[in-house]
Amino acid sequence: MGGLRVNVRGGETNIKGLYAIGEVADTGLHGANRLASNSLLEALVMGGFNLPRYLGEPWVGPRLDDGLLVTLKLRDNGPLMSIDEVRRVNWEYVGILRSGEGLRKAVDLYERVNMAVSTRESNAALVSYLTAYAALLRTESRGGTHYRVDYPVKDINWQRRIYFRVSPP
Incomplete structure (x- = not known):
């Protein structure tokens, strides 16, 4: 249960260009128990959603x-x-x-x-x-x-x- 809140559009955070998937992401898709298969499912489902569209954009993350x-x-x-x-x-x-x-x-x-x-x-x-x-x-x-x-x-x-x-x- 990660600490980076993400939306349902592929793990987008509120920081432009920053995506979170797997253990670091708070997707809301998991239950009380965090099994490795849950994280893998989240990474596969959330990770591939919008990422190809944003590849190549410059980093505008935190300083x-x-x-x-x-x-x-x-x-x-x-x-x-x-x-x-x-x-x-x-x-x-x-x-x-x-x-x-x-x-x-x-x-x-x-x-x-x-x-x-x-x-x-x-x-x-x-x-x-x-x-x-x-x-x-x-x-x-x-x-x-x-x-x-x-x-x-x-x-x-x-x-x-x-x-x-x-x-x-």
């Missing part, structure tokens, strides 16, 4: 100045985190029901590890770190994929994007 820009510096020393550790941290603190306290614990754990090397494990830790950091910043609940028990409702002030810039260590 970096329409949201919150956060600059992070990664550690280039310290321990690496295993995939199992990343899974455990995400399960315990960045799962379906999130809280500021749990997200802060996840962010603190990720900030202790070396993510400046390019390995499968460090890339998983980096993506999870950015997810936890963004979820910690976003003090609201939005859609079915971001629910904060300490902020259970949408906040109009968060109708914007969060951009991350990762600076070298």
Whole structure:
């Protein structure tokens, strides 16, 4: 159940030239359970509707100045985190029901590890770190994929994007 609201004309969003299909799209076609076959059906049905007509048009999507820009510096020393550790941290603190306290614990754990090397494990830790950091910043609940028990409702002030810039260590 994605967060990008689309219409019935092939996954069009309210941003000219931006289409959303599959897991990222909120099409209204799915039920309470999100099975892979549902997403595939949505992608096939919604994805092929209007796309050929718009191929080749210039990008007129969002700019970096329409949201919150956060600059992070990664550690280039310290321990690496295993995939199992990343899974455990995400399960315990960045799962379906999130809280500021749990997200802060996840962010603190990720900030202790070396993510400046390019390995499968460090890339998983980096993506999870950015997810936890963004979820910690976003003090609201939005859609079915971001629910904060300490902020259970949408906040109009968060109708914007969060951009991350990762600076070298």
